Amino acid sequence: xxxxxxxxxxxxxxxxxxxxxxxxxxxxxxxxxxxxxxxxxxxxxxxxxxxxxxxxxxxxxxxxxxxxxxxxxxxxxxxxxxxxxxxxxxxxxxxxxxxxxxxxxxxxxxxxxxxxxxxxxxxxxxxxxxxxxxxxxxxxxxxxxxxxxxxxxxxxxxxxxxxxxxxxxxxxxxxxxxxxxxxxxxxxxxxxxxxxxxxxxxxxxxxxxxxxxxxxxxxxxxxxxxxxxxxxxxxxxxxxxxxxxxxxxxxxxxxxxxxxxxxxxxxxxxxxxxxxxxxxxxxxxxxxxxxxxxxxxxxxxxxxxxxxxxxxxxxxxxxxxxxxxxxxxxxxxxxxxxxxxxxxxxxxxxxxxxxxxxxxxxxxxxxxxxxxxx
Amino acid sequence: xxxxxxxxxxxxxxxxxxxxxxxxxxxxxxxxxxxxxxxxxxxxxxxxxxxxxxxxxxxxxxxxxxxxxxxxxxxxxxx
Numbered sequence: 001x002x003x004x005x006x007x008x009x010x011x012x013x014x015x016x017x018x019x020x021x022x023x024x025x026x027x028x029x030x031x032x033x034x035x036x037x038x039x040x041x042x043x044x045x046x047x048x049x050x051x052x053x054x055x056x057x058x059x060x061x062x063x064x065x066x067x068x069x070x071x072x073x074x075x076x077x078x079x080x081x082x083x084x085x086x087x088x089x090x091x092x093x094x095x096x097x098x099x100x101x102x103x104x105x106x107x108x109x110x111x112x113x114x115x116x117x118x119x120x121x122x123x124x125x126x127x128x129x130x131x132x133x134x135x136x137x138x139x140x141x142x143x144x145x146x147x148x149x150x151x152x153x154x155x156x157x158x159x160x161x162x163x164x165x166x167x168x169x170x171x172x173x174x175x176x177x178x179x180x181x182x183x184x185x186x187x188x189x190x191x192x193x194x195x196x197x198x199x200x201x202x203x204x205x206x207x208x209x210x211x212x213x214x215x216x217x218x219x220x221x222x223x224x225x226x227x228x229x230x231x232x233x234x235x236x237x238x239x240x241x242x243x244x245x246x247x248x249x250x251x252x253x254x255x256x257x258x259x260x261x262x263x264x265x266x267x268x269x270x271x272x273x274x275x276x277x278x279x280x281x282x283x284x285x286x287x288x289x290x291x292x293x294x295x296x297x298x299x300x301x302x303x304x305x306x307x308x309x310x311x312x313x314x315x316x317x318x319x320x321x322x323x324x325x326x327x328x329x330x331x332x333x334x335x336x337x338x339x340x341x342x343x344x345x346x347x348x349x350x351x352x353x354x355x356x357x358x359x360x361x362x363x364x365x366x367x368x369x370x371x372x373x374x
Numbered sequence: 375x376x377x378x379x380x381x382x383x384x385x386x387x388x389x390x391x392x393x394x395x396x397x398x399x400x401x402x403x404x405x406x407x408x409x410x411x412x413x414x415x416x417x418x419x420x421x422x423x424x425x426x427x428x429x430x431x432x433x434x435x436x437x438x439x440x441x442x443x444x445x446x447x448x449x450x451x452x453x
Contacts, residue, residue: 001400003384003419003431006440015447036381089424117425119407142382146426149409194382197421197429220381223443230446248435250382250421256429259410 003249007221016226017049024233029055029185031327033175034192035062035355036220042364044222050229057184058357060174060276060325061192063139064091065349065356068273070313071167072097075136077307078165078300079110085128087121088136090114095349098314102136118150125154125162134296137164142194144168144285145259148266151287151294165296166287169272171195172203173283179211184327188214188232190225193247198263200255201243208241219247266291275349276322319348324357331361338362382423384431387416397422 032038038058041047047056060066076097079086086102093103093114106112111131115121118135125133137147147164154162171192179186191204196217204215214235218228228246235241245251263285272284287295297304318336323329331337331350341347343359350356385397385404393409397420404422408414411427420427 001384002386003436006436012443012447016443019446117407119425142423142428145410145428146407146424149407149426153409194421194423194428197382227439227443246439248439249432250429252432256410258412259428262410 004221007219007223009223012223013044013049013226016223016230020054020226020230020233021051023230023237024051024053025237027053027055028187028233028236029057030188030190030229030232031057031059031184031186032190032218032225033059033061033171034190034195035065035353035357035360036194037061037190037192037218037225038357039355039360040220040222040225042360044225045365046222046225046229049226054229054233057186057327057330058324058360059189059327060178060274061140061171061195062325062350062353062355062357063143063169064089064095064353065321065325066169066274066276067092067095067138067167067349068275068313069098069315070273071138072101073099073308073311073313074297074304075165076100076102076105077304078134078296079105079112080307081300081303083132084300085111085113085124085131085133086136087113087115087124087133089116089138091353091355092136092138094346094352096316096347098311118146119153122150122154122157122159122162125159126157129161132161132163132299134163134165134300137166137168140169140171140192140195141198141263142192144267145198145256145263148259148262151266151291152262154294155291160293163294163296163299164287166267166285167272168267168285169274170269170283170285171199172206174274174277174280175204175207177277177280177283178326179207179213181326186213186327187236188216188241190228190232191215191217191243193217193219193224193250196245196247196251196255198256198259201245201251201253202255204243208243212241214241215243217243217245217247217251219250274325276325316347321348321350321358324350331358334358382421382428384419385422387414387418387420390414390416395420395427397427
């Protein structure tokens with residue numbers, strides 16, 4: 001398939017890996033921000049292809065994983081409301097909240113439906129005029145403009161029973177928070193390819209300037225990722241960190257201006273609550289007051305207040321997902337990994353989501369039994 | 375198709391009607407929104423994410439990257 005197969009060439013991958021081995025001298029630590037990259041790196045065995053000098057660390061870029069337990073509790077509370085059809089991306093279903101999950105709420109009679117796109121949720125609102133269709137709006141800048149487009153579409157077409165429970169998050173502010181925290185010393189960041197399709201590469205420029213950390217925007221095929229690593233190694237070895245794009249077929253420095261305009265129209269920048277990071281100012285999006293009739297937090301304020309009163313947020317006991325998301329702990333270091341916590345019976349979201357670092361480690365070779373065998 | 379949150383795949387536009395388009399990949403045809411890529415034209419490849427085209431694939435850039443990769447591969451063979 002065009003624009004995919006060429007970047008899966010094992011011949012090119014081997015050449016790039018060789019190039020990295022030759023040019024990498026000092027030990028470096030790179031963080032792949034995006035869960036999609038973590039998944040691809042483990043699936044394609046890229047950790048085994050690069051030399052021991054290059055350490056690859058998963059970051060916080062898994063939307064389901066970073067969604068705070070309190071935000072899950074709100075979605076579950078709304079799902080239980082009899083007038084609501086709660087629509088969500090599939091990955092959210094099994095993530096445990098404080099007391100339940102969307103899947104369990106559904107089994108108990110709540111109307112929860114998995115959709116592929118916000119367009120499906122709008123269609124559901126159109127054919128269910130007596131119900132309120134709430135879309136659980138999680139994600140980063142990749143997803144934010146699609147949600148903005150759905151709100152504008154609902155407005156234009158007079159679909160007043162479509163609402164978004166918005167917990168969208170922004171990438172550069174959380175990168176800054178992570179670097180400011182300084183828990184993990186990074187030499188370079190593999191910047192997320194599809195977030196960057198929207199925001200471009202310019203918002204990362206503070207990273208080499210203020211933190212001396214190299215940045216390369218990468219695509220998701222193995223050759224893309226190896227090319228990005230090779231560029232990062234070259235930058236770090238030369239002592240000249242900067243922002244580069246190694247995914248030019250998808251990413252421009254200025255991003256997608258139409259998508260950015262639409263986001264600016266529909267959202268305003270707000271603080272956001274991140275699993276593992278807590279509340280980070282300016283790292284989230286909420287719906288602008290002029291679209292408040294589509295904002296589930298406004299429309300269902302009373303329902304949420306009543307349902308969540310006297311129900312403190314309880315984090316999954318023993319789960320170290322928050323530390324994994326900050327790069328402080330690796331999945332196999334968690335005492336629950338592969339024992340009390342598996343994809344079949346996950347304790348925390350990093351084992352639930354297909355983009356979660358724990359799920360990727362479990363599936364592609366981070367499992368303790370494989371480590372022992374190796 | 376799984377709704378993996380930040381993944382997007384390149385699909386070719388077959389036809390356009392308003393802000394929607396029919397796109398194809400490996401024989402699979404889907405109806406998607408091109409509201410975020412109003413400049414996309416029939417024949418373009420777009421990156422599809424949760425039912426929306428989020429960007430148009432720059433074919434020239436793609437060719438340049440492949441050329442560069444082949445050069446790297448060539449150099450490696452010499453060394």
